Amino acid sequence: MDAFFASVEQRDYPELRGKPVAVGGSGGRGVVAAASYEARKFGVRSAMPSVTAKRLCPDLIFVRHRFDAYREASRQIREIFHHFTPHVEPLSLDEAYLDVTDDIRGIGSATRIADLIRLRIKQETNLTASAGVSYNKFIAKLASDQNKPDGVCVIKPGQGAAFVAALPVRRFHGVGPKGAEKMKRLGIEIGADLASKNIDFMRANFGSFADYLYRAARGIDLRPVRANRIRKSVGGERTYSEDISSGAALRDALDTIVDIVWERIERSGSAGRTVTLKMKFNDFTQITRAKSLVQNVPSKDIFSSTGHELLEELLPLPLPIRLMGLTLSNLDRGDQEERAPDTAQLSLL
Numbered sequence: 001m002d003a004f005f006a007s008v009e010q011r012d013y014p015e016l017r018g019k020p021v022a023v024g025g026s027g028g029r030g031v032v033a034a035a036s037y038e039a040r041k042f043g044v045r046s047a048m049p050s051v052t053a054k055r056l057c058p059d060l061i062f063v064r065h066r067f068d069a070y071r072e073a074s075r076q077i078r079e080i081f082h083h084f085t086p087h088v089e090p091l092s093l094d095e096a097y098l099d100v101t102d103d104i105r106g107i108g109s110a111t112r113i114a115d116l117i118r119l120r121i122k123q124e125t126n127l128t129a130s131a132g133v134s135y136n137k138f139i140a141k142l143a144s145d146q147n148k149p150d151g152v153c154v155i156k157p158g159q160g161a162a163f164v165a166a167l168p169v170r171r172f173h174g175v176g177p178k179g180a181e182k183m184k185r186l187g188i189e190i191g192a193d194l195a196s197k198n199i200d201f202m203r204a205n206f207g208s209f210a211d212y213l214y215r216a217a218r219g220i221d222l223r224p225v226r227a228n229r230i231r232k233s234v235g236g237e238r239t240y241s242e243d244i245s246s247g248a249a250l251r252d253a254l255d256t257i258v259d260i261v262w263e264r265i266e267r268s269g270s271a272g273r274t275v276t277l278k279m280k281f282n283d284f285t286q287i288t289r290a291k292s293l294v295q296n297v298p299s300k301d302i303f304s305s306t307g308h309e310l311l312e313e314l315l316p317l318p319l320p321i322r323l324m325g326l327t328l329s330n331l332d333r334g335d336q337e338e339r340a341p342d343t344a345q346l347s348l349l
Helices: 006-010 050-058 067-084 110-125 138-145 162-167 175-183 191-195 198-214 247-268 300-314 336-342
Strands: 021-024 032-035 059-062 086-090 095-098 129-135 152-154 233-246 272-281 288-292 319-330
Touching: 006 021, 006 032, 021 050, 032 050, 059 288, 067 086, 067 095, 086 110, 095 138, 095 198, 110 129, 110 152, 129 138, 138 152, 138 162, 162 191, 191 198, 233 247, 247 300, 247 319, 272 300, 288 300
Parallel strands: 021 059, 129 152
Antiparallel strands: 021 032, 086 095, 233 319, 272 288, 272 319
């Protein structure tokens, strides 16, 4: 979807249309969850601190998120996907892989299917989507970003390696700013540079990430579209407008997160054994502590007491914190495969 959260806001509130809009908090610790294309012209991007976004675009309009509205739009979109194929692998509320090898509607063209899906999304939700059509997930994902907004990019078999060769390595899934900087020091800036390196060089410099990069630089991706993605964890975290340091304030903050996460655990029907506490200090260093129970966490009280036990082990803290999070993992697979498409992990932003 194109600027999904921001587009839903502009659809539902006509006074926001044509204006630079950011979904997220406008406070000192706020973060942009989504930015309209009008805002992106000024350099505003998701995950950007709100103060930076406001500096880039003084007229930026901040709106609070409405996840119920986004989930409802996502549900409508997913129903459209399933009209054309049962093989849908959701990545988030606004993005998914579709395998249309089995052409159940007899349409005869993956590109035509993409066009029909985009048309129905526009007609039924008044939102726009962009599509990448290709022979594997890696190329299709890259192509989906190529002609945004409201566009299609088709990369046919035989064209993948040349398409990847011209792209900045920062576009490769999994390559973050630090990874891109390391590659630049090694003389790697675009896909062609990556493809020129042999596998021994790649493994020496990128370890377990090397094989993926080696194949990706050649347009190769053998991963299937998995309609039933299995949830690995359920969690939540909060970034605070003011640093927290006292034991009492930390305990109160943890109680609030326990309420948030346990509601998500119950809603998703998840059960797991490992509780992980995460804290980010005001110097941006981070620490985590985890405890695994013999059996699945049976109740909110046990979940809370385990989280508090982890917190007490860390007190007193060396520095105030700006973020706290709590996660339940080591989930019991149970019937997750049937549940997964409707319970994909949501972005906390």
